[in-house]
Amino acid sequence: MSTDPAATGPRRTDRPLDEAGVVTAVRRAAERGATVRPTGAGGRAPGPLVRTDDVLLDVSALTGVVEIGEDTVRVRAGETVADLCVALAAAGRALATVPDAPRATIGGATGLGMYGGAPAEGSLSGQVRAVRLVDGRGTVRDVTGPDLDAARCGLGALGIATALELRTVPLTRxxxxxxxxxxxxxxxxxxxxxxxxxxxxxxxxxxxxxxxxxxxxxxxxxxxxxxxxxxxxxxxxxxxxxxxxxxxxxxxxxxxxxxxxxxxxxxxxxxxxxxxxxxxxxxxxxxxxxxxxxxxxxxxxxxxxxxxxxxxxxxxxxxxxxxxxxxxxxxxxxxxxxxxxxxxxxxxxxxxxxxxxxxxxxxxCWTTRHAWGPDELAVAYPGWEAFRAVRDRFDPDRRFTDPHLAAVLGR
Ligand SMILES: Cc1cc2nc3c(=O)[nH]c(=O)nc-3n(C[C@H](O)[C@H](O)[C@H](O)COP(=O)(O)OP(=O)(O)OC[C@H]3O[C@@H](n4cnc5c(N)ncnc54)[C@H](O)[C@@H]3O)c2cc1C
Missing domain, CATH: 3.30.70.2520 (Alpha-Beta Plaits)
Known part of the structure; x- marks a missing residue:
């Protein structure tokens, strides 16, 4: 594998149209011993966490709002932040945190912990109530409870999110x-x-x-x-x-x-x-x-x-x-x-x-260049070991990795 995936680009890009397609793509990669990196709008905003020279899994076709509830919304992971905000506004609802990047997908924005500027609110990751994802063995999991805190800002290292439930608030001008x-x-x-x-x-x-x-x-x-x-x-x-x-x-x-x-x-x-x-x-x-x-x-x-x-x-x-x-x-x-x-x-x-x-x-922040690796993370993040434990369960074969992520999170 090249040490500079940005120079070569992905060997293959899969763009599944639905969750079943995501499962197929992950299982096929597993059969071939390939690694997979999920991306939402990553082709347009090429952060270091979405560069791979192996399989890139583009989830941007998994769009649409599934259901707007009383104070939550269920949305597919490839829906953009902008489109979700517009759909919510039409129903008199809003996200509690509105970040800057309109074309980021909900899967990508929560995958990196995108924040907004509301001092009393958390980031978009903090608004997540549940995640549905395809794990490293191609199994669909509905993640709630303690594991959710690993998936909130999972860097695409735990699985491919196909849908998320987010908290909403009343729309105000x-x-x-x-x-x-x-x-x-x-x-x-x-x-x-x-x-x-x-x-x-x-x-x-x-x-x-x-x-x-x-x-x-x-x-x-x-x-x-x-x-x-x-x-x-x-x-x-x-x-x-x-x-x-x-x-x-x-x-x-x-x-x-x-x-x-x-x-x-x-x-x-x-x-x-x-x-x-x-x-x-x-x-x-x-x-x-x-x-x-x-x-x-x-x-x-x-x-x-x-x-x-x-x-x-x-x-x-x-x-x-x-x-x-x-x-x-x-x-x-x-x-x-x-x-x-x-x-x-x-x-x-x-x-x-x-x-x-x-x-x-x-x-x-995960969006920008830095030189941190597992040693720094272990000191700076009290939840580091808990995150690793979830990663070991969700992706024991390290299907979701690339050279950059391996340097950051370790094996
Ligand atoms: C114009 C612009 C403005 C920005 N402004 C802000 C800002 O105000 N605040 C802020 O915090 N950030 C900001 N950012 C950075 C932003 O957080 C990231 O660019 C954003 O995460 C990109 O979303 P994406 O859909 O392109 O995800 P990608 O870049 O494709 O992916 C982001 C991460 O999530 C993972 N991922 C993507 N999709 C999935 C999925 N379906 N399941 C699991 N993992 C997945 C990827 O592997 C990667 O680790 C900005 C970026 C841009 C380009």
Whole structure:
């Protein structure tokens, strides 16, 4: 097997149309001694966890909402986040957490622990109530109870999810706001924790001052009523702001970032909150204990200043402690830091920032490059051994692996 699957691509791609097709694909791979990696929208967002030179199992054809219940939804794993949000909105429901990536599938988004920005809510993985998956021997399992915490952020290492049940909440229209603030104000008054949704873009530099952060927040719109009839994805996000973040223009041409929304903007969560970005291999994401955020930002400032650099924007969102055994927020309220550096020239800054986050008990998010393996996971994740035990039962033959995953999780 090549050590660089990205260079060669999969030997074979299967795209089953239903659960029976998934079972067949896994059993056929087992007969041939092949390994299998599941992917949802991975062809478009090629993270390291979906690269293989063996069999890629593309579940993106397993779409559709099966049933919208009183406070849950049952959905096939290949349904996109965007399509699910629209279907729920039509029924007066919503996901409690709306992440940025509209085209991510529910299987992929929960497979990596995709988070949103609601401080009192968990990630999308935290909303999962049950998973139906095909294990490494081709057996269909309905996963609930303690095993569910392994499957919540399973990295595609436990099986191929074919359907999931997720918690839903009543649909409300959110009104979004933003203003320039000082970092001390954000931290001192816990501005990140007191709204239904918050995010903050911060200029980490030696001269941090009032106006060196942009706080955005959302609250239910006063007197909002009824379900929303027309729903699209991120319609209210200003194009300018979106391209500022994704192109990195803000890195070169100043601060503060342009306004993200027109004044008074309000709408359903999936229209107003997401800020979709193109895949960027230079992006780093760290999950640090919520209580350590102030220290981390100060130390990041000192570290980059010592090298005459700045780091901006650093996007901060927060979320509740997760029960998912390998979720980066497992067991603790968390601040997520998204750090953008640009290319090889800024690789030292990227590594430096990573070291600061790591020193603060940070855990790398699964979407971005990192050098963690089993030794680091064993120290950082109290549920590591429990995850391995579930993996041993669900995939004793290590059908679901590839060189990268083997380096991260070990044999
Ligand atoms: C534009 C964009 C914006 C983003 N914004 C955010 C954000 O705001 N917050 C955030 O947390 N992340 C964000 N991400 C990263 C995001 O979490 C991942 O890209 C997302 O998981 C991709 O979903 P996917 O369907 O492409 O899954 P893939 O990338 O294909 O898979 C993700 C993981 O899940 C596994 N997997 C996929 N399908 C299944 C299945 N059916 N059963 C079992 N395992 C499966 C894969 O093996 C892999 O380990 C963003 C990504 C993009 C491209």
């Amino acid at each position: 959110l009104q979004v706001h933003e203003r320039a603030v000082g970092i001390d104000e954000v931290l001192g008054e816990d501005l990140l924790g007191e709204h239904a949704w918050t995010e903050c873009d911060i200029a980490v530099s030696p001269s941090a001052h009032a106006g060196s952060a942009v706080l955005r927040w959302a609250e239910p719109e006063p007197e909002a009523t009824g379900p929303v009839e027309r729903a699209g994805w991120g319609q209210a996000v200003s194009r300018l702001a979106s391209s500022w973040w994704s192109s990195g223009v803000g890195l070169r041409s100043g601060w503060p970032p342009p306004q993200r929304w027109a004044p008074g903007t309000a709408g359903p969560p999936h229209e107003v909150l997401p800020d979709p970005q193109p895949w960027d291999p230079d992006l780093s994401e760290w999950a640090v204990p919520r209580a350590a955020l102030g220290t981390v930002l100060r130390e990041l400032g000192a570290a980059v200043a010592a090298r005459g650099r700045e780091l901006r924007p650093v996007r901060v969102r927060t979320g509740r402690a997760e029960t998912g055994l390998l979720h980066p927020a497992s067991g603790r309220d968390t601040a997520y830091l998204r750090l953008r550096t640009r290319g090889p020239a800024e690789e030292p800054v990227r590594r430096l920032a990573g070291a600061v986050c790591e020193d603060a008990d940070g855990r790398p």
